[in-house]
Amino acid sequence: MEHSGIHLKEIRKNLNLTQQRLAEELGISKQAISKIEVGTNELSTGLILALKERFDINPDYLLTGEGKMFQTKINIKTIDELEKKSENKAQEQLEFFQLNLLNITCSAGGGSINYNEEIIEVIPVPKVIVSNPKNKDMITVSGDSMFPTLQDKELVVIDKSKTEIKDNKIFVICVGDNVLVKRLQISVHGVRIISDNKEYPVETISPDEIKIIGQVVASMKRF
Numbered sequence: 642m643e644h645s646g647i648h649l650k651e652i653r654k655n656l657n658l659t660q661q662r663l664a665e666e667l668g669i670s671k672q673a674i675s676k677i678e679v680g681t682n683e684l685s686t687g688l689i690l691a692l693k694e695r696f697d698i699n700p701d702y703l704l705t706g707e708g709k710m711f712q713t714k715i716n717i718k719t720i721d722e723l724e725k726k727s728e729n730k731a732q733e734q735l736e737f738f739q740l741n742l743l744n745i746t747c748s749a750g751g752g753s754i755n756y757n758e759e760i761i762e763v764i765p766v767p768k769v770i771v772s773n774p775k776n777k778d779m780i781t782v783s784g785d786s787m788f789p790t791l792q793d794k795e796l797v798v799i800d801k802s803k804t805e806i807k808d809n810k811i812f813v814i815c816v817g818d819n820v821l822v823k824r825l826q827i828s829v830h831g832v833r834i835i836s837d838n839k840e841y842p843v844e845t846i847s848p849d850e851i852k853i854i855g856q857v858v859a860s861m862k863r864f
Contacts, residue, residue, distance in 0.1 A: 668767025687861035737765040799855035817854035
């Protein structure tokens, strides 16, 4: 059965890269690349974006095998050319930022919603996924309500400086005692809380019932 890992392998070979070299370029392990190529693991949204940013890969080709492999004509780099990069340039490309993984709890009382943040782990995040760590933390997605955009146990990066609702953007919010990762839309009746999984109904609530923690700006899976 054809899967996105097959297309990743085709792209890697077209770029003349080994699994080890591609893993280094993306800041992940060789084993992670191998598991994706054989279909054991799926490509995360964060990794797709990293491939698009780093190599100008066409996401449609990566996921379906349809269309052009690359969005524009690029100069394919050979292994030898990659080896010629300066040590400083290589270090810059493989740089990681340390982001806090939060355990967020919410409580509603006294006419307002309050939330507490507990740091449970520090996660190294490749620079190709997050270019600036300022105001950014991570939380773990639970459940399948945002599938296929976000999957259960996927890690999302939230920008806590972005608390203004923008149509169709995904936010981490507190509603009552619940922490939710949802797509938000503003309507004349209030704020529409939307799950990308169509099996979940759309809810509409008053803006006063929502505490916005931050906007989801990236995602990545653990390997």
